[in-house]
Amino acid sequence: MLSWLKKWYTHKFSDPQVVVLFLMLLIGFLAIYWLGGILAPLLVAIAFAYLLEWPVARLSRMGLSRSISTTLVVMTFLTLSTLILMWIMPLFWHQGRTLLRDMPIMIEQGRQYLLELPDAFPGMISTEQVNIFMQSVDERLMAFGRDMLSLSLASIVDLVALMIYLILVPLLVFFMLKDKKLLQERFTALLPSERKLISQVWHEMNLQIMNYIRGKILEIIIVGAVSYAVFAMFGLNYPLLLGVLVGFSVLIPYIGAAVVTLPIALVALFQWGFSAQFGYLMLAYGLIQALDGNLLVPLLFAEAIDLHPVFIIVAVLFFGGLFGFWGIFFAIPLASLVKATITAWSTRVHPATEVPE
Incomplete structure (x- = not known):
């Protein structure tokens, strides 16, 4: 067992570029955690x-x-x-x-x-x-x-x-x-000077972070504005307040949509009771969430998200617990960073086995 761990460690960390990348990520995470x-x-x-x-x-x-x-x-x-x-x-x-x-x-x-x-x-x-x-x-x-x-x-x-x-x-x-x-x-x-691995991870992450932030801001604005318009059209109380809440709920993938449903349903229930108006409103709200998840998100994040939903939820819980709001906001880019690092690390050829050009 010890010999296998030693062989694995030697194979993965003998390259100085891997060590530098690992130290940079470690210092960055610790800095955000302690100096957030x-x-x-x-x-x-x-x-x-x-x-x-x-x-x-x-x-x-x-x-x-x-x-x-x-x-x-x-x-x-x-x-x-x-x-x-x-x-x-x-x-x-x-x-x-x-x-x-x-x-x-x-x-x-x-x-x-x-x-x-x-x-x-x-x-x-x-x-x-x-x-x-x-x-x-x-x-x-x-x-x-x-x-x-x-x-x-x-x-x-x-x-x-x-x-x-x-x-x-x-x-x-x-x-x-x-x-x-x-x-x-x-x-x-x-x-x-030897930073090929760092450049590989950085170029991949730079494009993903740019697309993610631009897409996420647009998603917040579009979902919030459409929700406000629908709530106001139905005559629901506090339409702007609830619309803003729905808009910011997209910061937490999957979980946010489920959590924000409760206050909307409660306000509608107290206003109309179990009536047809209540049912129509919840149907319209469900349609907004369906269009967001199946049309808007694929359109805005086609190049930014290549992660399984389970990994996204785990990333939101993990990075949100570590860094609070910014951990939630950057959960998907951070998860993509981890994925890009592991991919580059795993596919990198060991220096001893590299073929000279």
């Missing part, structure tokens, strides 16, 4: 830089300089983002306050539904079980209220952090796009 809070503005800037690289490159190919292209794209993006936020945020805030105001009525209505269950299903559900469940719900709501209060008390600190984001992130995005080639050259200079 400090590096958060940098991660946000990297995501937006990948998103805006395509229009900058297009303008550059049309004859504009890289500096002018970057300035035009970043200014246009900031202007559109500001206008959209100025329209969405007041509506989002108003619907959020309305939901909190209506929450006691919804809870009482839900309590009445539950108290009717022992009569509808005698011998299966007892009044005592319903009371225990409602007591548990009340305790969780009280805990949620305390958390929201503590969050509001810490809002000043969050506001300062938000102001830092609003200043640092656009500057980082601008310089990352404007000096992309210079930054790549400086980073490449730090690597050893």
